[in-house]
Amino acid sequence: MTGDVAGNAAGNAAGNAAGNVAGNAAGNAAGHRAAVAGVAAGHPATARVGLSVLAAGGSAADAAVAAVLASCVAESVFTGITGGGFATYYDAATGEVTVLDFCCAIPGLDADVTGTSMMPIDVMFGTVPVEYSIGGASVAVPGVPAGCGEVHRRWGRLPWHEVVAPAIDLARDGVALPVQQARTLANLAQALAYGAGSAIYVRDGRLLAGGDLLFHPGLDEALTILASEGPSTFYTGHVADLMVRAAREDGGSLGPRDLAGYRVLPSPVGHAGLHGHRVFARRDDLGEIVATIDGLPDDLAALGPADRTVTLARALAGYGPQTIGNTTNVTVVDARANACVVTTTLGIGSGVWLPGLGVHLNSMLGEGELITPGLAPGAHMVSNMCPLVVLDADGHLTLAAGSAGASRIRSALVQTLVNVLLDGDDPDTAVGRPRLHPVGPVVHVEPGHSEEQLSALASAGFQVSGWADRDHYFGGVTAVGESGAAGDPRRGGAGVTL
Numbered sequence: 259m260t261g262d263v264a265g266n267a268a269g270n271a272a273g274n275a276a277g278n279v280a281g282n283a284a285g286n287a288a289g290h291r292a293a294v295a296g297v298a299a300g301h302p303a304t305a306r307v308g309l310s311v312l313a314a315g316g317s318a319a320d321a322a323v324a325a326v327l328a329s330c331v332a333e334s335v336f337t338g339i340t341g342g343g344f345a346t347y348y349d350a351a352t353g354e355v356t357v358l359d360f361c362c363a364i365p366g367l368d369a370d371v372t373g374t375s376m377m378p379i380d381v382m383f384g385t386v387p388v389e390y391s392i393g394g395a396s397v398a399v400p401g402v403p404a405g406c407g408e409v410h411r412r413w414g415r416l417p418w419h420e421v422v423a424p425a426i427d428l429a430r431d432g433v434a435l436p437v438q439q440a441r442t443l444a445n446l447a448q449a450l451a452y453g454a455g456s457a458i459y460v461r462d463g464r465l466l467a468g469g470d471l472l473f474h475p476g477l478d479e480a481l482t483i484l485a486s487e488g489p490s491t492f493y494t495g496h497v498a499d500l501m502v503r504a505a506r507e508d509g510g511s512l513g514p515r516d517l518a519g520y521r522v523l524p525s526p527v528g529h530a531g532l533h534g535h536r537v538f539a540r541r542d543d544l545g546e547i548v549a550t551i552d553g554l555p556d557d558l559a560a561l562g563p564a565d566r567t568v569t570l571a572r573a574l575a576g577y578g579p580q581t582i583g584n585t586t587n588v589t590v591v592d593a594r595a596n597a598c599v600v601t602t603t604l605g606i607g608s609g610v611w612l613p614g615l616g617v618h619l620n621s622m623l624g625e626g627e628l629i630t631p632g633l634a635p636g637a638h639m640v641s642n643m644c645p646l647v648v649l650d651a652d653g654h655l656t657l658a659a660g661s662a663g664a665s666r667i668r669s670a671l672v673q674t675l676v677n678v679l680l681d682g683d684d685p686d687t688a689v690g691r692p693r694l695h696p697v698g699p700v701v702h703v704e705p706g707h708s709e710e711q712l713s714a715l716a717s718a719g720f721q722v723s724g725w726a727d728r729d730h731y732f733g734g735v736t737a738v739g740e741s742g743a744a745g746d747p748r749r750g751g752a753g754v755t756l
Contacts, residue, residue, distance in 0.1 A: 293655045295593045296743035296755035298685070298736035299325050300586040300662065301332040303433045305745060305752040307424040308590055311416070312756050318590045319347065319413035320421050322598035323406045325588040327425035327484075329602070330402070331477060332433040334458075335442045335450060336586040336604070336662060336734075336749070339480065340492075340501065340620045342401035342638075343585075343602035344525065344540060345409050346645040346660075350595035353653055355538040356412075357525040357645075359638055360405025362398035362622040366635030368513025375509075376624055379448045381606065392449045392609045394508025396624035398639060399516045400492060400501075402602055407489035408522040409598065422485035429478035429616070436750025437468030442730055446584065449621065452609035458616070477616030493517045500612045505619060508610045519636055532648075533559055533679045535656055539646035544628075545668030547644045550574065551675070559680045564714035567694065567707065570676070571715055574669050575696035585643060585667070587660035589736040589743070593756060597658035597738070599645035601667075625664075642667045648675065656740060657685070662749065663733030669695040670733025678739060685737040685744035685753065693732040696720070704728050 297308035308325035316324070322345070330339045337343075342362035348355050376391035410418060435443070443450055443465055451459040458474055459466055466472060483491055491497045498517045505512040528541030530552035537551050554573055561569060585603040605621035612619070623629065628639050644667060645660035657678055661670040670693060677688035692706030694715075701720040703712065705727065715722050725731075734749040745751020 293591045293595065293597065293658060293739055294742060294755050295591050296738045296753060297321060297325060298589040298738050298743040298745045298751065298753035300329060300336060300734055300736065300745060300749050300751045301433070301436065301439070302752040303332040303428060304328045304588065305754045307428065308588065309754045309756065310424060311421065312590070312592055314420075315415065316421070316592075317413055317415045317594075318592040318596040318598040319409050320416045321592065322588050322590040322600050323410050323414065324421045324424050325590065326402070326406055326600050326602060327422055327481065328428050329586050329588060331425055331428045331474065332472070333439065333586045334472065334474065334618065335439050335446065336584045337602045338604040338607070338618050338620065339402050339484070340400035340617060341602050341604035342398070342620070342622065343405055343600060344641065344643045344645055345405060345598065345600045346539060346647060347409070347413055348538070348597040348647045348655060348658065349413075350655065355527050355647060357527050357540040358405060358408060359523040359525040359540070360401035360408065361638045361641050361643070362401050362620055363516070363520055363638050364633050364635050365397070365399055365510075365512045365516040367515040367519055368511070370513070372511055381445055381448070390449070390606060390621070391624035392452065392607065392621050394505045394510030394608065394610050396605070396608045396621040397505040397510045397512050397610060397619045398622040399512065399520050400620060401520065401522070403484065403489035403492040404520055404522050409600070413596070413598070418488065419485045422481060426478050426481045426485065429474060429481055432471045432473030435466050435468060435470050435472040438730060438748060438750040440466060440468040440470070442584065442749070446606050449606045449609055454611040455607070455609060455618065474616030476614045480612070480615040480617050493520055497612070497615070500615070501619065504610050504612055510610070516635070523638060532675060534651055535679055536649050537646055537675065538649065539644050543644040544640055544642045545644060545665065547646070547668050547671060550668060550672055558676070563708065564710045567711040568714050568718045570673065571694055571696050571701050571718070571720060574672060585662035585664060586734065586749075587645065587662050587736045589645075589658050589660055589738050591655065591658055591738045595655050597647050597655055599647065599658050599660045601643040601645045601660045601662070603643065644668070644671065646671065648679070657737060658739075659735060659737035661733045661735040663731075666695050666731065666733040669693060670735050674735050674737060678737075684741040685739045686742060689735045689737055689744040689746050692728070695732055702731070704732055
């Protein structure tokens, strides 16, 4: 069945072994739970959908899947149903941490068509230019439908159609575009408002602004098909046929064998210690988040603000190229202390849409830095995405978090973890604090850092690039912890508790 995990039993045994937490089941049986039940997401509507599913008796997985599908409606400047992603699930009863890889895959199993050249565009994040490419040749094999199906199959409690239903309702009515996401739209208009996208993101001759209604005609029908036929329709059914036709008519190589052969995969789980806690996440992300945390000095908590800022800048420097692919994240903790964190991306969108269904195809092949040597047709692409959970010394859930932001994901998550675990911040405070992000010798800095911190960075040899405003460039963290849930204000996010 499409979306099943290849080598299911053996793969999961190996992947979960790294995520086992000794003694956790006994602790949870005694009723100990640190993190509150709640949902954090990149849009208030996304968070509300997740919370409604929790309130209806759904599990963390049910709520996360419902919220991910809602994000494909409310956060289409960041993600979409034809994108890909990763899910990290914490099972409070067993103490297992599992990571599922449903990232987009390389097409090419159908040898009858070779993709043409892509259309290059330049995207500006503040003053930072990043090259990208769009068009049918940028379309990779999607993973979101299969990933959502697999998360629900493993850990869901509610019927599939009930989990999809809230996103259908959202798609019928449309949602308000947050001011922060309107800024993202302006940056990515070359891809999002290209071709059929202009009818969605342009109104009365101008791009949608903050507060305008974002509406995708036909997306409710696509989600209704998903609800009734299941994820397989995107791989061997009606929607699959439409995707192949649309991508190939625009010069892409996506084919029927590519879609039919797609599988969700287990991803190795790594962990690192931080201030008496253990952080669990996928082990092979491009940002090497687990390795970065593991390399932080033991005395980090004792350092003053200036020294800590320099230490973090050095720890975060030097990990891979600057990438831009837009992403979003959903974080859910249920009343049983299970956590499900899901990060998804569409790239920035290929400019290719499914006629009549309001579905934008991904542009993952257009992010050249993600096409690493040795990736053969059918292989999953690499990624910076890294949803994670944090457990205390007794194995109880303290924090669940993930971030959007491509190559800034590592910086955003590490700084948020430091704010929570070392400084005792609640999630809202931790997510909102000013961030920095190094790119080579330059460290980009949000307003709010002191003169002492900026001087220390300069003295340490960094070129300091100060930003005038808090910006979505610096990531989009969503987190649920002991004292609440928080969405990132940089992207119009929201956190709600049960």
